[in-house]
Each structure stands twice: as structure tokens, then as C-alpha cells.
Amino acid sequence: MVQGRRHSKADFYTTSPYEIRIHGELDERWSEWFSGIRIHVESSEVGPPQTTLQCPPMDQSRLRGIMNKLWDLNLSILSVIRLEDQEFDNSGIPIQTGE
Amino acid sequence: MDFTEHLLTTKLQVPPLPTKSVRRGRLYESLDRGLHPNSHLTLISAPAGYGKTTLLSNWIHDRDLPVAWYSIDEGDNDPIRFSAYLLSTLRKGNPDITLSPSSIDQFSEDEFQAQLLIPLLNQISQSPRQTLLVLDDYHWIQSQTIHDRVGYLLENLPPQAHIFIATRSDPALPITRLRGRGQVNELRLEDLRFRAKEVESFLGIFSNLDLSSEDIKILTDRSEGWISSLQMAVVSLQSHEDKGSFIRSFSGSHHYIMDYLLDEVIRQQSPEVQTFLLNTSILKRMCGSLCDALMELVSDAPTPSQKILTELERANLFIIALDDRRQWYRYHRLFSDLLQSRLKPPDPDHIPALHRVASQWFEENRFMDDAVHHALLVHDPVFAADLIERSAQATFMRSETMTFLRWVQRLPEKEIQRRPKLGIYRAWSLLFQGAPLSTIEAHLEKDDEISGPPGSALVLKAYISLSKGQLEKGIDSAERALENLPQDEIVLRDFATFCISASLISLGDSERGIKLFQQTSQRSHQAGNKMLAVLLLCKLAEYRVRQLQNKEAQDLYQKALSMATDEQGKYLPIAGSALIGLGNLALEQFELEEAERLLQEGIQYARRWNIISTLGGYLSVALLQEAKGELDKLTATLEILHDLARRFDASEFDDLAVEIVEMGIKARSGDFTSFHRWVSDWEQEVAPAQKIKPGLKDYLSPRLYKYQLPILIRLQIKEQHYDEALTLVDRLCEEANKADRPYLKAEAEILRALTYHRKGEPASSLTALQQALEIALPQKTTRIFLVEGEELIQLLKIARSNLYTHEYISFIDYILNKVEPPTPKETPLTHDMSEPLSPRELEILRLLPSGLTAEELADELIISVNTVRSHLKNIYAKLGVHSRHEAVARANDLNLL
Numbered sequence: 001m002v003q004g005r006r007h008s009k010a011d012f013y014t015t016s017p018y019e020i021r022i023h024g025e026l027d028e029r030w031s032e033w034f035s036g037i038r039i040h041v042e043s044s045e046v047g048p049p050q051t052t053l054q055c056p057p058m059d060q061s062r063l064r065g066i067m068n069k070l071w072d073l074n075l076s077i078l079s080v081i082r083l084e085d086q087e088f089d090n091s092g093i094p095i096q097t098g099e
Numbered sequence: 100m101d102f103t104e105h106l107l108t109t110k111l112q113v114p115p116l117p118t119k120s121v122r123r124g125r126l127y128e129s130l131d132r133g134l135h136p137n138s139h140l141t142l143i144s145a146p147a148g149y150g151k152t153t154l155l156s157n158w159i160h161d162r163d164l165p166v167a168w169y170s171i172d173e174g175d176n177d178p179i180r181f182s183a184y185l186l187s188t189l190r191k192g193n194p195d196i197t198l199s200p201s202s203i204d205q206f207s208e209d210e211f212q213a214q215l216l217i218p219l220l221n222q223i224s225q226s227p228r229q230t231l232l233v234l235d236d237y238h239w240i241q242s243q244t245i246h247d248r249v250g251y252l253l254e255n256l257p258p259q260a261h262i263f264i265a266t267r268s269d270p271a272l273p274i275t276r277l278r279g280r281g282q283v284n285e286l287r288l289e290d291l292r293f294r295a296k297e298v299e300s301f302l303g304i305f306s307n308l309d310l311s312s313e314d315i316k317i318l319t320d321r322s323e324g325w326i327s328s329l330q331m332a333v334v335s336l337q338s339h340e341d342k343g344s345f346i347r348s349f350s351g352s353h354h355y356i357m358d359y360l361l362d363e364v365i366r367q368q369s370p371e372v373q374t375f376l377l378n379t380s381i382l383k384r385m386c387g388s389l390c391d392a393l394m395e396l397v398s399d400a401p402t403p404s405q406k407i408l409t410e411l412e413r414a415n416l417f418i419i420a421l422d423d424r425r426q427w428y429r430y431h432r433l434f435s436d437l438l439q440s441r442l443k444p445p446d447p448d449h450i451p452a453l454h455r456v457a458s459q460w461f462e463e464n465r466f467m468d469d470a471v472h473h474a475l476l477v478h479d480p481v482f483a484a485d486l487i488e489r490s491a492q493a494t495f496m497r498s499e500t501m502t503f504l505r506w507v508q509r510l511p512e513k514e515i516q517r518r519p520k521l522g523i524y525r526a527w528s529l530l531f532q533g534a535p536l537s538t539i540e541a542h543l544e545k546d547d548e549i550s551g552p553p554g555s556a557l558v559l560k561a562y563i564s565l566s567k568g569q570l571e572k573g574i575d576s577a578e579r580a581l582e583n584l585p586q587d588e589i590v591l592r593d594f595a596t597f598c599i600s601a602s603l604i605s606l607g608d609s610e611r612g613i614k615l616f617q618q619t620s621q622r623s624h625q626a627g628n629k630m631l632a633v634l635l636l637c638k639l640a641e642y643r644v645r646q647l648q649n650k651e652a653q654d655l656y657q658k659a660l661s662m663a664t665d666e667q668g669k670y671l672p673i674a675g676s677a678l679i680g681l682g683n684l685a686l687e688q689f690e691l692e693e694a695e696r697l698l699q700e701g702i703q704y705a706r707r708w709n710i711i712s713t714l715g716g717y718l719s720v721a722l723l724q725e726a727k728g729e730l731d732k733l734t735a736t737l738e739i740l741h742d743l744a745r746r747f748d749a750s751e752f753d754d755l756a757v758e759i760v761e762m763g764i765k766a767r768s769g770d771f772t773s774f775h776r777w778v779s780d781w782e783q784e785v786a787p788a789q790k791i792k793p794g795l796k797d798y799l800s801p802r803l804y805k806y807q808l809p810i811l812i813r814l815q816i817k818e819q820h821y822d823e824a825l826t827l828v829d830r831l832c833e834e835a836n837k838a839d840r841p842y843l844k845a846e847a848e849i850l851r852a853l854t855y856h857r858k859g860e861p862a863s864s865l866t867a868l869q870q871a872l873e874i875a876l877p878q879k880t881t882r883i884f885l886v887e888g889e890e891l892i893q894l895l896k897i898a899r900s901n902l903y904t905h906e907y908i909s910f911i912d913y914i915l916n917k918v919e920p921p922t923p924k925e926t927p928l929t930h931d932m933s934e935p936l937s938p939r940e941l942e943i944l945r946l947l948p949s950g951l952t953a954e955e956l957a958d959e960l961i962i963s964v965n966t967v968r969s970h971l972k973n974i975y976a977k978l979g980v981h982s983r984h985e986a987v988a989r990a991n992d993l994n995l996l
Binding site for chain 1: 146147148267268325327353354355357358432433436439440441443
């Protein structure tokens, strides 16, 4: 799923931030294991909670690696969205979550 | 040892049944549908931990099905490796499949299909047995080549064969097409989820759990039938007093189920075990002593780790023993991922510090690959580069050059350039990998500017000069290198000496060269430089072969082979050189099966040391395939050879050698097109450039003249220019004498015999043939006679009835026996024997009453001891006996002696 302006093929060779939405509540403790993605849990009045994973700019192959890790943990993916650079906080600096 | 024996056979066994598993009857019925004649593929697709493997192995055990099982792992995403395993397991699963995986790396895709897949499908369809192939964990496969091969099998599968694929994600196979034809049977996530009833029987296995049906329903819903999470829940439940309240709190949480359960599991452990679990989760494999080293970082007085490991295994805490002695363990993959997410370091340097300790432990215990793996995770290029640089010389001494290259290539370029020594060793391994010379020379020039071990770049330059045939220049560089190199640079110094001695031999000073070879080999051996010690012995052996001293060569190769092993007695890559040499000797004796086995195995090892060194192996393979009449395979091998020679651009010599072998093989079959093409290329390009007036003799390179002459002679014979042919034969004899190549002389005499035969002068023909027999007799070299085809066989038969020396007659019989069944009186009685004995086996059997040992038999027959043993094994099996004594008695009964 691609949002925003139409992307030319060449864009995909460079890196972009992504947002992955998964079913259920994933603890923030996983952030580091996923090499610095940011984890938000969204509670909902009606259904079960969802979690969004904000991924710093990465290429397609790293994105694929993250999806594989999610799959290995048996987490269900609801959507994957490619973000514009400016839509990602911290201008793409990987977020350190060390306590 | 065959290549296939290296395949870990546990990968090809149905995994043992877990002690605590549920029989899932409803899924058995789905699996049974996979055995329907129209069902080609049963696809079991679900994420990790849904019990795919357990389901399949339970079903196979309960239904008692003969099966070809293959557990795929990370390392199998390689077409050669995959196909070798595939064939091996199919042979195990259905005895009617007899195709051997030994030559699969030689095929292009089309040939692979024609040579292997189609014959394989034929054997499957001709077999009365059902063939059931299971590919477990197929998700590791990404190679399109492998997908294509499996896809081809799937599309063309005969009705009595079925493929079952278990995978975490759907594979890139033509599933849609198969589905359209109703040939796919599928079990997916939804089918594999544990239903409440199955959860109940699973929990029932643990007698101390007493749960209400309400509790079971909650557990089933919350776990969504994911058996991994249920297993984890059981660990927590077992130590909970109030199981009901645990289950209720568990179901009320929206947390990722594994997070929740892991917290529970961890909470129940003592603080010490908690620390242990978290800190050791960074290890891919672990043993007590390694864990102790890690734990010293985090605890002042740690419990011995071996005790904790045993405890964890007893408590069923997702730890898997890797060996029977319970020395090495690893965590269940998902469990270790979970633990790592929990490892919250007290400071940012903690995790790198763990990897650093692990790396040091592995280095001290000489598990270099693991040491490098952890060193790279320290994220300190200096630390990793130090380790790799430190181990460079030792790794080369073990001839593990391709392993070394893999390590170096994971370092940042900047770090390598700061270290000239690392740069030098990288350049060597790139050369052995077959990288273009320009790349290597570019590296060298850069390294020259920095002060490395003095003289180290000169050694590589000497080696390259030697390959280019610039011998004096090579000697000069090598001598200067030796003046400058420190004494402890053993590998580089030995390489330099090697260059000097090899150049001396090529310059005609064999005596000094050989002496230097012998001295260096001994010194290398003492210094632990197995790579060079073995290489030099093989070079010495090669020299013996040229002089037709096969027995001496055989001894040298055997000696080299026994040196080329690691601490566990497993062959090092350099063993490939010795195996190829032994294969070549077996080939000359026309022991074709033995030769094929040795050559293929040798090539597998050699490519891990130096890809160019496989060239000699493939040249022999080409001659072998000529001898066996396997023309399609021969074409493929010649392709490989041309490709290899092109890759090694340091020398033209290898390109010429390949062309000459190819022209020679074709000339023997009467095809001179490639020779004519070669001559015309030469006329148009080389001759004008060198201002040489073309004359037939001058087309031939001075260095290779003697090897090209036989081709020319054959051409003259074909065109019925017999007198020209005889003149050239004389010249070939001269060349052979000059270069001290008796083997070439024998070939010349054979060609002379053929020419006189065509010319209608039988007496002269016989004399020439007798000359050839005389040269070949002491070593029982037979290939040169047998590749000449029917005409020479007839000549040999004529010679047999005209020569009166017993020696010649028995040698001719020996040669003829290799290709023709023994004469009637020698035909063994076949009754009471499953299979008649081969001529070679009969020969050995007849020597048995003499009481010779296996070693003496080997000497007598000029074959290896292992071959003798394997012949003896076959003899015993065919006679149905268990000892030498019984064999002789039985042979007497059957009138075989």
C-alpha cells in the first residue's frame, strides 16, 4: 500500500520510513530487538488494541527482514504504509529506548 | 569418504517423536488425501510453532509410511547442496531410485533436467513402490534454481509419488497451476490451530494439571490454538497453585501472548537463572564452560553453568541438546528471540561485552567461525579485525582460504586497508577464489604503499609471475621476498620457496627443484603448514606420474592425504589435491568407479581451497567421461573447464591445456573440427602477430608441441597420409625422450601400431604395440589402450595370439578384462550368489589363499587399501560370508579358485 504522491521505480532503491500496523499489543521492550523501531500501542473502545511500528528510513530488504521477524513471532500484520521522510519523527534518527 | 557421506544424515531422518505430543486424527485424514494418485503436492503452510513437523512425523510413524525426509536449514539454499540432499534422501526413501548425487555440480540447468530430473522421474514411475518425499522447513529456500527444479518435479510427478512441503510461508512454486488441476492438497494456519479438544488432550499429557473445561476453552481462545504458546503456558501453569486465576488474568490481557507468558516463566525462576537465561540468549550454541565465561561478567560467584543447563533441560525450558553427551545446547529459536527482547543491559556496552567474551572463548577453544561471528557483533571493527588478522596464518596453514575470505569480507574496507597483512592474505584468497588479476594487483599496489611485513607483497607477485610463465622474474621476486620476510611469516616464506622450486623445474633444473620441494615439504610439515606440506607432496607425486612411476606417486599422494586432516581427522580443503591425484591414478588404471568417486570428492574439497586447483580434477573428469562414453556429461564438463580457465586470467597455459585435452578427446572420436578451428584462428591472429611463416609444425606452441602432436598424427591417419603420420610419430618419440615422458612415448607407439595396421603391415604394427605394452606393463597403465576403441582391442587380441611372453599375455588379458566379460571358463557360477563377481573381485578372491594382508594386496594390484577393503566387502556380501577364511572355503565350493 503506497500513500502520497506516486513513486517512481527509482525511489524504491533509496530508503524510506515505514509504518507497520499489527494486531494486538506489543510491548515497547521489543523496540531494540527490532533494531530501533518505535512502538506505539493504540487502545480502542470497540475492538482489541492495535500496535503501530514506526520504522526509520530503510530499504526494502530491511523492511522485509522486519516483516519476517514479525511472522516468526506469529504477529498478524494489518497494514504496511510507506511514509514520506518528513512524516517520520526525529528525522530518521533511530530511536534509542534504553532505559 | 564420499561427498554424500558429509551430508548430515540426521537431516534425512524423520525427526523422533516428541515424548509429549498429540495425535491429531482430523489432520491425519487431510494428510491421507495427499496420497491420492492425483495429489502431487501437499502444502502445509503456517508460521513457526504450529506443530507442522510434529504432525508430519506422527502421521508417518502411525501410518508406517516409507518416506524420503529432508529437513532443510539455512545452509541449504544452494542448488548443489540441495540437490545432493534431495537425491540422497530419495534413495533412502525408495530403494529403486539409484541415481547418484556425485556429479550434479557439473550440469547446466537444461542438462540437470535431462541428466537427472528426467531419469529420476523415470525411476520413480517404473518403481512398484510409492515414493513419498517430505521437504520440511522449505521457507529457507529462496534460490529460483531450486524452486524451478522442485517445480519441474511437481509438474511431472507420476501417480505413485507425492511431495509434502512444510513451510512458514508459501513457496515460489507453480502452485496456482497445480491447484487448477486439482493436484494440491492444502493444510493452512486455520487447519493447524489446536481445537479445544486437542488442547484438552495436549494438557491431559501433563498429569498434574487439573483444568476445568471452561479453563481449557479460555486457553484455546487466548492462544488462538498456537501450540508454542500453549507449551509456554504449561510451564507457567505447572507451578501455579491457583491455576484458574492465572488463566483468567492471562485471558484478560491484550499483551502479545508470548510477552505475557515469558514474564510468567521468568518470574518463576530464581534471580540467578533469570540472569543466566537473559545473558546466554545471545549465543547460537552454548556449553557449560562458555556460559561460565559469560556469567563471570555479571555475577561474582556464579553457579556452574553445566548444572543450570541440565536443570533447564529437565524443566523443559525450551532448550535443546545438540549432542548425545549433553555438552552443547541451544535455545528454541522463538524462546531465544523472546529472551533477547528482555535483555536490558545495565549499560550500553553490556551486550557488546558479552559478544566479546564469547568471541574470546571460542577463539581459545579454536572454534574460529563462532569466534568471528561474535567478534563481528561486538561492533568494534578493530576487535574483529585483530582476531581475523591474528588467525590469518593459522587459517591458511589449514588451507581454509575461502572461509578466511568470507570473514575478511565482513570487515569495513577502511579497517582492512589499515592492515597490510590482512590485505596481503585477502589478495591471496581472492586469487584462489578466481578473482580477476586486475583486482588483485590493484589491492597489491595499495598495500605496497604501507609498510606491511617486509617483502610480503613480493611473494604474491612471484606467484603471479610463475602463473604467467615469467619464471626468472618469479624467482627474482621470491628471492628478494625471502631476504626480507621475517622468519615467523611461515606461510608467505613457504609460498616463496614453492615459487622458486616450481620455476626451477619448469626451467629444466628438475634436480634442484625437486630437492627444494622435498626440503620445503618437510619443513612446512614441521611448522604446521599443512597446506603447503600437502601441496608440495602432491607436486612431487605429479612429477612421478609424468615419469610413469605410478607406485611412487600413489605413496606420495597417500602420505599427503593422511597429512591433510584436522584434529578430528576430517579432511581439510587441501586434501582435494591429493584426492584428485589419486583419482587420476585410478583413471589411468581404468578403475573408473573408483576414479569417479575420488575425483568428485577431491573437487568438492579443492574448491574450498583454490578454485583453480579444481581444473586438474575436471580435466581428469573429462577423460573419465570419455572412457565411460558419457558424451553429454563430457560436454558439460568441457564447459566448466573453459569457464574456469577463462576465470583464471593470470595464465594462458590453462586455457591451452583445456583446449588440447578437448581436441585430443575429439580427435580420438574422429572429430577434428575444433582442431581445424584452432589452426585457422592461429593462422589469422597469432602467426601474423609473431611474423611466423605458417608451416604445420609452427602452429604448435613450443611448450605444448608434444601434446599437440598426437592430434596431428590422428589427423594424418584419418586422411590416410600414413607416411606423414609415421614421420610425426618419430618426432613425438623424440620429444617424449627429450622431456623424459615415457607415457607420451607409449601413446606414440600405439599410434604407430594403428598406422601400420591401416597401412597393412601387421608385423610392424605388432612390434610397435609390443613397445607400448612394455612401457605400460610395470604400472599396469591401461587407459591409453582402452580409449582407442575397437580397432586397438582387435590389435591386442591379435597380439595375444602372436606374442609368447607370459607377461605380455597376462597383461593383455588384464587390459581386455576391463572392458569385456571374462571368458566362459572364468565366468563365476551364479547360482547361490546374488550377483556374479566382477573381474577385479575375482582377481582379489584368487589372491586370498596366499594370505596377503590388505596392504599387500593393495601393493600387488596397485590400488588403494580402501579400494581393496571395499572390494573385499563386496566379495563377502556376494558370497554370503563374513571372513576371509569362509570366503576361500566358499570359493572352493563354487570352483572359483
